[in-house]
Amino acid sequence: MTERYPEPEVLRLVSPSSEVLSQEAISIAPSEIDSDEFQALIDGMLDLAQGEQGNPARRTMVGLAAPQLGISKRIIVIGIDADGMGKNPDFKVYVNPQVTRRSSEINIDREGCYSTGRVCGIVERANSVTITAFDRFGNSVTETHDGFVARIFQHEIDHLDGLRFPDRITKTDDLLWVELKDFGDFRDRWQDWPHKCSREKWEAIKRGQA
Numbered sequence: 001m002t003e004r005y006p007e008p009e010v011l012r013l014v015s016p017s018s019e020v021l022s023q024e025a026i027s028i029a030p031s032e033i034d035s036d037e038f039q040a041l042i043d044g045m046l047d048l049a050q051g052e053q054g055n056p057a058r059r060t061m062v063g064l065a066a067p068q069l070g071i072s073k074r075i076i077v078i079g080i081d082a083d084g085m086g087k088n089p090d091f092k093v094y095v096n097p098q099v100t101r102r103s104s105e106i107n108i109d110r111e112g113c114y115s116t117g118r119v120c121g122i123v124e125r126a127n128s129v130t131i132t133a134f135d136r137f138g139n140s141v142t143e144t145h146d147g148f149v150a151r152i153f154q155h156e157i158d159h160l161d162g163l164r165f166p167d168r169i170t171k172t173d174d175l176l177w178v179e180l181k182d183f184g185d186f187r188d189r190w191q192d193w194p195h196k197c198s199r200e201k202w203e204a205i206k207r208g209q210a
């Protein structure tokens with residue numbers, strides 16, 4: 001017998017080669033949102049996101065999607081006031097999020113992910129998005145976000161569709177390699193980062209062969 005959710009205290013990030021990261025996640029039934037089990041999962045996701053902020057050995061976490069924890073459900077946590085410059089954000093939960101409008105104006109910036117290891121990259125995203133979702137209490141929300149926070153929404157919603165940012169990168173030179181100790185540097189120098197990551201290497205990481 002399998003449990004529908006793991007116990008919150010054992011929530012942890014799956015490896016970049018985990019198959020769940022390439023699967024389309026399942027929508028949450030509104031009736032499910034009130035359950036103790038679901039609310040405990042939400043608390044666990046928030047605890048994990050916030051806990052990483054106090055961990056000096058890790059990068060700043062600005063968003064999290066349930067598939068990154070091996071849970072193929074359409075739930076994301078967003079650092080709603082993240083600035084992309086290392087600020088520890090406040091997190092908010094979105095259930096069944098959908099992008100209902102994206103600006104034609106594009107924003108080009110760097111991305112990294114706890115589910116891509118040391119692979120980072122330069123990713124084109126819409127500069128502004130409108131999203132609809134349920135909040136953690138089952139209320140419908142519609143919000144518009146710009147810039148870095150709009151980027152986080154697009155990145156996390158991609159996780160729900162089994163997509164990671166390297167698969168959105170079309171220019172070979174925009175796939176990059178960043179050692180953990182260099183993340184601070186990367187934030188300032190991403191535009192001319194010298195360490196590239198080959199497409200083959202990324203594909204090997206996905207297969208668990210790197």
Ligand SMILES: [Zn+2]
Pocket residue numbers: 112113114115155156159
């Ligand atoms: Zn990610």
